[in-house]
Amino acid sequence: MSETIDMSETKELESMIGEEYKYGFSTDIEYEGFPKGLNEDIVRKISAIKEEPEWMTEFRVKAYHAWKEMEEPEWFNATYNSPEFDKIQYYSSPKDKPKKDSLDDVDPKIRETYEKLGIPLDEQKMLSGVAVDAVFDSVSIFTTFKEKLAEAGVIFCSISEAIQKYPELVKKYMGSVVPARDNFYSALNSAVFSDGSFCYVPKDTICPMELSTYFRINNMDSGQFERTLIICEDNSHVSYLEGCTAPMYDKNQLHAAVVELVAMENAEIKYSTIQNWYAGDEDGKGGIFNFVTKRGICKGDNSKISWTQLETGSAVTLKYPSVIMKGDNSVGEFFSVAVTNKRQQADTGTKMIHLGKNTKSTIISKGISAGNSNNSYRGAVKISKKAENARNYSQCDSMLIGQTCGAHTFPYIESANPTGKIEHEATTSRVGEDQIFYLQQRGLSEDDAISLIVNGFCKEVLKELPMEFAVEANKLLGIKLEGSVG
């Protein structure tokens, strides 16, 4: 495509995008929490209220001190006022008793919240084949289908529960992929993480259902710091999906999660994200700061880790789900659709680190920018000295809707082994007036035309999402870019 766009067209396209955020309601419930701000005492209190073992407390305290020494990073292609770390409430939980054995014990208001979000916690009503861990502000509220999973030997529970029940596993793996000191936000998370999901798939097991965590930020002053740890033993397979929403507050809220994946020999982990945090309003007021560290390690030979993300929300997104391919013949994949609209900023991509022989990575990134937003792909491919015959293929496509948005690509390539092969392709296109007119001439409405064009553009990535969520993803894309053309 090579058509040019004039300003009148831009205006029209702009008015076509951006619908009200329909998850923007908040739930009125009582909280118990700690005073705002962070010090060692708060860190110890978080650990104490969760009745954690000594080693866990020490892990947190060490991370806290590391964090204090670190500088907030500023290398992103995004501008924002840095989070006021002393005004965040680092622990907040519904006053009601935190962990439930039966759904009947869950506060009806919270249950209602999840129903409204389209995530009923009642197993009867749920998508069959999907187990859900529901995280509300700082704590895991309820995990469904636990018994069914247990029959297969799969452990799926909140990380708090795992620390109590499976301390050896947690101790062994937590921080092994993303060390506390890895970066400013991972250090902060390691100090104050409140809850999150834990999954362990034993040897020779195909997890019988999709696992998912649904994150909801409700409290205006709280940050959300979850920790997710997934371990997949030899010859096992798991597919995991996370979804996220938050109310509309005109204040920025911080979400700084850490996700660690460990795949042993012949194991495969597929991790999908549908991120729809509140994005802020037209003027860029409010919205979530989505500063997340996600990394997986292909520890065993022939293992595979695949990240798929559909990033549509948040005021600012900074995340780079990465794969360390340590085992020989291991495979890393990153499939991403990042949509920015209004004043959203996204700086997202991946790091593929090739350590083992014959390792192979694929990166497919689709960025869609509209409104006054800014969308950057940042990706690194590193081939180490010992990684004989490593291969990477990267494809980064950007689509612009309108004249006032930006799309950028920052690829970093480093190869220390002459047998390595790295391919990078990039394209930029515009949704043009002519494209929309063509589809309208064939009877489609403006909204349907845009939706069809965008879905076509993202097709390669959307098809990577688990079936159960593909429909939701399609709808979400439609809503995000749908307009209110009168």
Add this chain to the structure above:
Amino acid sequence: MSLQKIITLRPILIDKLKNRTTVLEIKDLHVVVEGEGTEILKGVNLSIGKGEIHAIMGPNGSGKSTLSKVVAGHPEYEVTQGDILYNGESILEMDPDERAHAGIFLAFQYPVEVPGVTNSTLLRESYNTIAASRGREELDPLEFEDYIKDKLELVEMNPEFLNRSVNAGFSGGEKKRNEIFQMAVLRPQLSFLDETDSGLDIDALKVVSSGINQLHGSDDSVVLVTHYQRLLNYIEPDFVHVMINGVIAKSGGKELALKLEDQGYEWLNAYGTVNGEG
């Protein structure tokens, strides 16, 4: 153009004009590019009857492609004067998709690519949207597959086409063929075929022309917008109009096309600059 004008041109046309039902009536149409001052259409008059085939010819920049786009509702153009009546009602306020629902079709001179969207997805969506708007039954994927089978044959298209992205990587000829295929599937009442013959080799031209001829019946009308007479060897028009410098300079029967072929457009210079500035 006024009826009177046609009647004075050739007695044989009088028969054709008797008992005709007007489908499209363009009256004194003036058009500028949205946001710019330059007038592209400077008072076009044209009347299309049910079941008729019209050819609009003219040199580059005369405004004939613009006319097709304006009828289809392209947002780039603004109508400053005059009206377009379709089945007796003004369509100026209608969006392009509403005009499509009403039965107006435009085969594009430069069909647009839509990567990642298969031909069959678009076609079915298109067919069903139009069907729904007219209270006709929508088709599910299997029924639709059945329905389009013979349409594919009509333009000698490989069914494989259906699974390819809309126009992406198509040759020029394939794109044009695809437009006529869409016309066959959607069965419009009024079709503007904008330079459908350009970029076609002789074999493809024959296939496309034969498709158009087979599709055309007594209930629908076709407007061929073309630079060359060659297409008219295969599709016989009832009327030929010559557009020059934003107006219809001359109308007549098919012999007018032959005269143009023979003598070029220069003899019509009185109507303005033939190799017009647009």
